[in-house]
Amino acid sequence: MTAELGLILLLIAAALAALQFGLGAISLRNPQAGGHASIKPVAVLQGIAVALSFLCLIWVFLETDLSVKLVAANSHPDKPLLYKFAGAWGNHEGSMLLWVTVLGIAGGAVALFEKRLKVTSLTATLAAQAAISIGFYAFLLFASNPFERLNPAPETGQGLNPLLQDPGLAFHPPTLYFGYVGMSVAFSFAVGALITREVGPTFARAMRPWVLIAWIFLTLGIVAGSYWAYYELGWGGWWFWDPVENASLMPWLATTALLHSVTVLATRDGLRAWTVMLAVVAFSMSMVGTFLVRSGILTSVHAFAVDPKRGAFILALLALYIGGALTLFGLRIGTVREGNRFDPLSREGALVANNLLLSAILGIVMVGTLYPLIAESLTGEKLSVGPPYFNATTGPLALILVAVMAAGPVLRWRRDEWSAMARRLALPILFGAAALLAVVLSAPGIGILPLLGLVLAIGVGAASLAPLWKRNLRRTPLFTWGMVISHLGVAISMAGMASESAFTKETLTAVTVGETRSVGPWSVTLKEVHPVAGPNWTAMEGAMEARRGSTLIASATQARMFASPPTETNEAAISTVWDGQLYLVLGKHQPDGRWQVRMWWKPFVTLIWLGGILIALGGLLAMIGRLRRELKPKGEAA
Amino acid sequence: MRILALALLLLASPALADSQMPDAQWANTQLPDPQQERAAKALMEKVRCLVCQGQSVADSDSDLAGDMRSLIRTRIAAGEKPDTIKAWLIERYGKWISYDPPMSGITAPLWIMPLLLLVLGAWLARGRFRKRKSG
Numbered sequence: 001m002t003a004e005l006g007l008i009l010l011l012i013a014a015a016l017a018a019l020q021f022g023l024g025a026i027s028l029r030n031p032q033a034g035g036h037a038s039i040k041p042v043a044v045l046q047g048i049a050v051a052l053s054f055l056c057l058i059w060v061f062l063e064t065d066l067s068v069k070l071v072a073a074n075s076h077p078d079k080p081l082l083y084k085f086a087g088a089w090g091n092h093e094g095s096m097l098l099w100v101t102v103l104g105i106a107g108g109a110v111a112l113f114e115k116r117l118k119v120t121s122l123t124a125t126l127a128a129q130a131a132i133s134i135g136f137y138a139f140l141l142f143a144s145n146p147f148e149r150l151n152p153a154p155e156t157g158q159g160l161n162p163l164l165q166d167p168g169l170a171f172h173p174p175t176l177y178f179g180y181v182g183m184s185v186a187f188s189f190a191v192g193a194l195i196t197r198e199v200g201p202t203f204a205r206a207m208r209p210w211v212l213i214a215w216i217f218l219t220l221g222i223v224a225g226s227y228w229a230y231y232e233l234g235w236g237g238w239w240f241w242d243p244v245e246n247a248s249l250m251p252w253l254a255t256t257a258l259l260h261s262v263t264v265l266a267t268r269d270g271l272r273a274w275t276v277m278l279a280v281v282a283f284s285m286s287m288v289g290t291f292l293v294r295s296g297i298l299t300s301v302h303a304f305a306v307d308p309k310r311g312a313f314i315l316a317l318l319a320l321y322i323g324g325a326l327t328l329f330g331l332r333i334g335t336v337r338e339g340n341r342f343d344p345l346s347r348e349g350a351l352v353a354n355n356l357l358l359s360a361i362l363g364i365v366m367v368g369t370l371y372p373l374i375a376e377s378l379t380g381e382k383l384s385v386g387p388p389y390f391n392a393t394t395g396p397l398a399l400i401l402v403a404v405m406a407a408g409p410v411l412r413w414r415r416d417e418w419s420a421m422a423r424r425l426a427l428p429i430l431f432g433a434a435a436l437l438a439v440v441l442s443a444p445g446i447g448i449l450p451l452l453g454l455v456l457a458i459g460v461g462a463a464s465l466a467p468l469w470k471r472n473l474r475r476t477p478l479f480t481w482g483m484v485i486s487h488l489g490v491a492i493s494m495a496g497m498a499s500e501s502a503f504t505k506e507t508l509t510a511v512t513v514g515e516t517r518s519v520g521p522w523s524v525t526l527k528e529v530h531p532v533a534g535p536n537w538t539a540m541e542g543a544m545e546a547r548r549g550s551t552l553i554a555s556a557t558q559a560r561m562f563a564s565p566p567t568e569t570n571e572a573a574i575s576t577v578w579d580g581q582l583y584l585v586l587g588k589h590q591p592d593g594r595w596q597v598r599m600w601w602k603p604f605v606t607l608i609w610l611g612g613i614l615i616a617l618g619g620l621l622a623m624i625g626r627l628r629r630e631l632k633p634k635g636e637a638a
Numbered sequence: 639m640r641i642l643a644l645a646l647l648l649l650a651s652p653a654l655a656d657s658q659m660p661d662a663q664w665a666n667t668q669l670p671d672p673q674q675e676r677a678a679k680a681l682m683e684k685v686r687c688l689v690c691q692g693q694s695v696a697d698s699d700s701d702l703a704g705d706m707r708s709l710i711r712t713r714i715a716a717g718e719k720p721d722t723i724k725a726w727l728i729e730r731y732g733k734w735i736s737y738d739p740p741m742s743g744i745t746a747p748l749w750i751m752p753l754l755l756l757v758l759g760a761w762l763a764r765g766r767f768r769k770r771k772s773g
Contacts, residue, residue, distance in 0.1 A: 235697030242692040271766065341768040352766060356759040363755045371739075371748050379744055384686050386694065386737025393752045506679075508668050570699070587666060596666045 003068050003147040006056030010097075010147070013049035013104060014137035016042055017130045020107075024127020028120065028195065036119050040111040043126050046133070047108025054088075054101040057146055061088040067153035070094060070146050076159040076564055078536045086170030087160050092294060092310070093146035095173060099290065100136045102181035106210075107133065110185055116206040116630070117189075118198060125185075125192030132184055135317040143313045159564035162537070168228040176221030176248055180286035182214025183251060186258065187283035190276045191325055194332045199272045204265035205630060207279070211259055212623040216616045218252045223612035234570035234585050236600045238500070238608060241390040246369045247289035250362055254282035257358040260351045265339070268413060270348055272339040274355070280329060284322045285362070291318055292369070343415035350408030357401040364393050395449050402456050402494060405487055406463035425463060432459025446502050453498030461491035478625025486618025493611025499580075499604040510594040520601030522546045522582055527554075529586070529595060537562045542586035542595065544573055551577070557586040581605050664711035665704030671715075678714040681723060682707055684738045694737060 020042045027035025057070075061084050066072045074091040075084055083090075089098045107129040114122055140146065189207040193199045225248065230238040239245065258278040264271045291314045342348040368385045375383045410424040422429075435458035439451055464487035467480060505520035516525040527543040539558040546553045555573035562569070573584040580603040587596030669675040682696035687703040695703040695710075713723050727735050739745040 233693075233697065234699065237697050240692065240697075244692075338765075341766060344767045349767070352763050356756070356763055360752065360755040360759055364752050367748065367751055371745075375744055381744065382732060382734035383739055383745065384734050384737050385739050385748065386684070386686065388684050388738035389748070393749075397752070397756075506668070508666050510667065568699070598666070 002056050002059050006053045007147040009049050009053035013046050016046035017133040020130035021127050024123050036123050039126050043111035044108040047104040050101050050104035058088045069148045069150040072154050072157050076157040080535050083165045090164050093144045097146050102177050103133050106185050121192045121196045121198045124195040125188045128188035128191040139313050143310050162562040162567045162569050172224045179214050179218030179221050183283040183286050185210040186279040190279035194328050199336045201266050201269050204262045208262050209623050212619050215255045216619040219616040222248050223609050227609050234572050236583050241387045243369050244293050246365050247292045251285040253358050253362040254285045257355045258282050260354050264348050264351050270339040272336050273333050280325045287318050346415050347411045347413045353404045361394050361397050399452050406460040409467045428459045428463035431462040450498040450502035453494050457491045457495035464488040479622040482618045482622025486615045489611045489614030492607050496604050496607030500602050503603045505601040507599040510596050512594050519599040522548045544584050557584050559586050662704045662708035664708040669711050674714050678711045681720040686735050
């Protein structure tokens with residue numbers, strides 16, 4: 001019965017979304033009709049209904065109700081509880097239901113908490129949010145019903161892809177979805193502001209916390225996904241420029257740009273049209289990402305859904321929403337005053353450079369990801385665009401972007417002087433120069449991108465602290481701390497990337513038990529190999545011992561065999577020490593009796609994700625800081 | 639399906655049947671010469687694993703990727719230039735195998751676009767700025 005209840009709740013939610021949209025449309029045409037008052041509770045109820053529907057889906061997965069088609073296809077009675085739970089969204093239908101659930105909850109949250117917008121703007125925003133929901137409810141009900149029954153029910157389920165049976169991956173998709181779909185709020189705000197012609201600082205300040213929340217989730221989702229790929233795929237790579245990774249990177253780039261331009265709009269009433277455009281683009285990128293992943297149009301590590309009919313449905317929704325928003329933008333933007341102008345050398349100028357570079361990187365990632373599809377449809381020839389292209393094109397732009405990031409926060413609004421900027425950045429530049437000297441002397445022959453990366457990371461790391469210089473730290477606003485910590489996170493993450501790419505040591509070999517091989521400064525011994533059994537897998541486990549000077553580390557790596565579906569995976573033994581990670585993988589057993597072993601020593605690789613977490617933490621501080629200031633009564637705020 | 643067909647084609651291809659590498663000798667072992675290994679590794683990272691989903695042959699567990707690694711290491715060890723090997727691979731398996739799209743009529747827009755984006759963006763942004771008055 002739970003499945004039927006879930007379906008009914010989904011239908012109710014869809015009906016409420018239609019009502020929400022209708023109320024919004026009526027009250028915008030006829031403000032006296034009184035729709036403004038009732039649209040808020042409807043939005044809240046819609047959020048509750050769809051959330052309960054999703055809970056029903058989780059429930060049928062937890063009890064492994066094999067008469068539900070989705071459960072039979074993706075779950076198995078023997079699966080550990082965590083993965084039964086996570087299995088609810090580890091598949092096409094479930095993840096789309098999660099998508100609309102977040103959409104509905106976000107709309108409900110706007111209705112409950114948004115107090116700053118004018119009532120007409122809020123109504124338009126909620127109507128826009130409902131319009132998006134309606135399309136995706138239709139998609140679920142007509143093309144991907146997660147609650148479909150199977151008659152007769154099979155004896156057992158097919159199981160979940162073992163690669164996905166990992167605690168990191170259990171929570172990676174929902175985190176990303178909160179980010180993806182959180183951007184729908186920014187989109188709806190932008191549409192609302194265009195409809196009611198209220199594009200200004202009030203709109204920017206109201207939208208900012210929502211953008212920050214979505215951005216924090218996106219950042220954490222990408223960091224988690226990167227770390228998952230790093231430890232689960234077993235080859236030490238942490239970013240593959242895989243289409244699905246790109247699909248999550250694109251909304252992040254657009255949201256990062258939006259986060260910066262919204263500051264110009266909120267503080268200086270500039271970049272009005274551009275900010276609205278970015279809000280539209282950011283959510284469009286989320287939908288494009290969903291389309292790329294869900295339609296199975298691109299073959300990639302993550303493409304666990306392949307169904308062209310569904311792809312066409314999502315593509316139609318995409319065209320409708322993006323096209324609709326852009327048309328509205330085209331019609332209304334003429335009436336939006338341009339906003340304040342500013343000098344090229346100013347805080348605004350640096351933020352424009354930030355936006356320009358982020359947008360260029362976004363464009364490159366998007367075109368590079370879609371190019372093989374375009375080229376194939378035009379010429380019939382299959383091309384690949386991969387890491388060599390993306391690194392060569394986005395790498396230099398990212399370095400310039402980070403250099404601008406060092407300067408931006410120390411510039412004044414409106415207008416500044418070159419000499420003043422140079423004075424404020426003297427110390428960071430000195431740090432960078434010292435780093436350049438140190439790296440060139442200690443590691444001659446280092447590649448140009450990693451070298452620049454390391455130098456900039458040191459210089460920018462120092463510069464990111466400059467806004468705190470000579471300030472009373474206890475009276476420094478929380479959002480300034482947020483910016484400082486996020487920027488420091490970027491520098492730290494970049495240091496990790498540069499170090500990993502420049503200094504990684506690799507040893508691929510085959511050994512008998514008891515033999516020792518070296519990788520970088522470490523001597524690694526395969527102590528023994530023995531079989532182990534898990535809840536739904538068996539494995540050969542290699543006990544490894546690594547020695548560097550007086551440091552001794554014992555670790556275990558497994559080659560796992562899953563029965564349903566039959567798959568082999570590697571569990572790498574990753575040991576973290578203060579200056580990096582030792583990454584050991586047990587491979588196949590060769591006919592000659594030796595075991596294949598892959599070993600990497602990756603100096604400071606951990607900084608990549610540590611930096612990423614700092615970036616998200618900075619976002620959190622900024623959000624709390626902004627909310628605290630804005631929720632204060634007017635008199636105190638000054 | 640196409641990938642499967644490609645895989646079968648690859649398995650049946652004389653290149654792999656002919657090559658003298660029982661159990662793909664260099665699939666999971668590095669070349670003794672570090673410089674050659676570096677060149678081989680750089681090439682492997684640019685070669686797509688044809689049966690995998692979005693992975694290069696440098697970091698895939700599939701047997702085919704292993705065979706490809708072995709082939710690349712063998713040829714590098716024999717003194718062949720990476721570019722020659724890449725050209726050979728492209729000729730044999732099509733452009734799809736190379737992650738580094740070679741400059742040609744069809745890929746030219748891909749390589750020009752980043753610059754175009756920057757120029758276009760700068761042109762769009764110029765309207766935002768106020769002319770600086772001297773002094």
